[in-house]
Amino acid sequence: MKLLAELRAQGRGRDMAAVLAHIPYARFLGIDVDVKGNEVTTILPFKEDLVGNVNLPALHGGVIGALLEITAVTQLLFDTSCERLPKTIDLSVDYLRSGRPQPTYGRAIVTRHGRRVANVRSEIWQEERSRPIGVSHGHFLLAPL
């Protein structure tokens, strides 16, 4: 795995913005990241391409799922030094509210970090953290170091 190894060689192993900048799909969605101490927040600014229902309008369910997944993987990469990007084994998403045409924020917590598999919970919200629009839990396969 070149991307993560290269960033680590440059001393930027925990530079999550640099990691996301190298992932074309994250760039296409427009996902940014904010790291304060050990707290990682993903940020998805609104743009028209993310809409799934033009009448409401509302974010596409796939965008919500993708942001939850990327939030989980970003937290995993921040917490651990993976050789390659963790592979998603499964992801279970609860859609709680429709996503409005506004910025969306995400946080994740690694609930268990095993040798091969990690369990991660994510949540994303818009105006109020206490009113998440989607939550997920997933299992991720970690590359052995």
Next chain:
Amino acid sequence: MNDLTDHLLHIPHARAIGMTLVRHDDAGCLVRVPYAEHLVGDPDTGVIHGGVLTAVLDNTCGMAVRPTAGSPEDGPVSMATLDLRIDYMGAAEPHRDVFAEAVCYKRTRHIAFVRATAYQTSPDDPIATCVASFMLGTPNAPRETAGPEAAS
């Protein structure tokens, strides 16, 4: 081909990803996503991101809930995804199209239950599977001016 072809073009995110309808009939709904650079999740391998599969599976499941064109139930349907669980069986092969095929196996007055498979060569060799449930008859007008009309 029925009006769902057009339907996909009116979903900005479906268009941005490149989804096209292959077929929609009583057997289910089949959607194609051509390989594209902006969908890549791992720059070292060129494998498309799991989020792309989430988007196409969610969209295909939703379309499978819609009645087929010309059927007695044909008409506008508004819905919202309640939950979606995806299992990833293996990485998609780079530079090849991805297909998602969904079947709505139960539809009640308020909820529809759907399962779907994403594959490249054959449905027997899935790269991901999912189950989803949808709430039917959800509001489908801007919140500020919520009206009774429910466009599809």
